[in-house]
Amino acid sequence: MPDRTRSAELAALTSIAAQVNCTQALEEILAGALHTTLEVIGEESGEIFLVDEETGDLRLHTHQGLSDTFLFQESVIGAGECLCGEAVQSGRIALIANMATHPSRTRSACVREGFQSCIRLPLLARGEVLGLLCVQSCDHRDFLPEDEELLTAIGNQIGIAIANAQLIEDAEQRRATLDSVMNSLVDGLILMDRRGRITFLNPRATDILDVPAHSVLGRTFEAMENKIADHLGTPDRILPQLKAAIAEPQSTPGVEFTVTAPTARTVQARFFSIEGSNGSLGILLRDVTREKELDAMKSQLLSTVSHELRTPLASIKGFATTLLRDDVDWDDQSRHEFLSIIDEESDRLTELISNLLDMSRVEAGALRVEVEPTNLRPLIEETANEFQMMTHNYQFVVKLPSPLPAVMADPRRARQVLRNLVENAVKYTPAGGPIVISAQATPNFVQISVADRGIGIEAQLLESIFDRFYQVDSASTRKVGGSGLGLSISKAIVEAHGGRIWAESQPGVGSTFHFMLPQVESIQ
Secondary structure, eight states, X not given: OOOOOHHHHHHHHHHHHHHHXXXXXXXXXXXXXXXXXXXXXXXXXXXXXXXXXXXOOEEEEEEESOOHHHHHHSSEEOTTOHHHHHHHHHTSOEEESOGGGOSSOOOHHHHHHTOOEEEEEEEEETTEEEEEEEEEESSOOOOOHHHHHHHHHHHHHHHHHHHHHHHHHHHHHHHHHHHHHHHHOSSEEXXXXXXXXXXXXXXXXXXXXXXXXXXXXXXXXXXXXXXXXXXXXXXHHHHHHHHHHHHOTTTOOEEEEEEOSSSOEEEEEEEEEOTTSSSOEEEEEEEOHHHHHHHHHHHHHHHHHHHHHHHHHHHHHHHHHHHTOSSOOOOHHHHHHHHHHHHHHHHHHXXXXXXHHHHHHHHHTOOOOOOEEXXXXXXXXXXXXXXXXXXXXXXXXXXXXXXXXXXXXXXXXXXXXXXXXXXXXXXXXXXXXXXXXXXXXXXXXEEEEEEOOSSOOOXXXXXXXXXXXXXOOSXXXXXXXXXXXXXXXXXXXXXXXXXXXXXXXXXXTEEEEEEEEEBHHHHO
16 A cells, blocks of 8 residues: 555545535445545555345445446345445455465455455444445555554444435434424324414414415414414304413313304314423314214204104004003903004004114215116005005105116115105195105106205205204104104215205295216216
């Protein structure tokens, strides 16, 4: 190795140390360190590998003075292979004066390049080998103890550079992951510093509060009070609660309020102190509108079901007890009348339970239809005849074209929808009014309609009537009763067939319910 002065060695170490401590990217630091190392030892070719943490392989990161063929063949060196792998496993520098006579086989590419001597310098930090610096020479070189001392010092400096770069990269990855997690939260997240200034809002928070992030970052809650008040349902009541929670998050862990824009929603704000942040505060905003609706729906379900179950059960119990009395001898006509009432009320119970089971399937996404080519004519005529036999107070009129195209439908479910619509028409039509069941072919579909001359429905309520448990609130509907599930289940069934259902109505004139099922030809 050529003669070197002590000052040259110190200059090389100083240069590498400066590169280690600068803010350059790791690849630039490694390239500069390799160039300085080759310069101080008087050689022209070398490379730096980094250890793959998962496989233990050596992967080339920077090089100088090597042919493209060599680099193509030697860009990855398997763990433990040749002199390079041995140096990594031992963690000790290898100074090889004659590679041909060394007991460890060197890489074939080195032989083809004509290299005679080499240096294999592990790059260590905190006792761990992070990479390998390799230097090759086409001459036979003898190495002295001071060469090993200098190279070891260089290896330590480069090892520190690699460790620092990996720490920075890990920190950046953790920060990027944390940012991604915070930005992906389904809940809104707001962070405030110890002075009460907002330092972070995730996209969900800006959506809930309907404020752009740039308009609130760096500002205090007091500075935004008017802007926030514009979006609150009861600002005079809520603003003091929010202020108190921000001032003392431990004593006021949560505040629930209504946001009026851009859409009405109920929000729960949870306040928490950020440990180790010298007074910083976090606020979680959770949209609980759906949960409130579900709670209301559960209450309505309990109220509706308890009422609907109680009525038929009371009738069944009452008439069964009456028939079992030993002190009364009932005639055949009375006995038949009582048993008929028990039979009808049992059917009401069965229908209610079936509707509840169907709705649970709809909620779980498990409502299935088994479609097959179906002739609607007998299905419609049988349903009309069935209702006509049950009551003589109504006239059921069937209007069907000839021919009526077949549809792809589940016959049992299609009959269920039709029965629901006809039964509603009976409930809400004064005695004696006609109920018309008709059908007509449309492009790709068959439209079935049930028309009555009943009490009718206000136009603004026509969409709501297909919601679960919804019943038009009027004296007439309260008198009729019902679970409020029939139309919702019918909608789910029709949509499962790929069709749609809707209603047209005029108060005091009557209503017409329509649903469409796909024709057989449109499926094929």
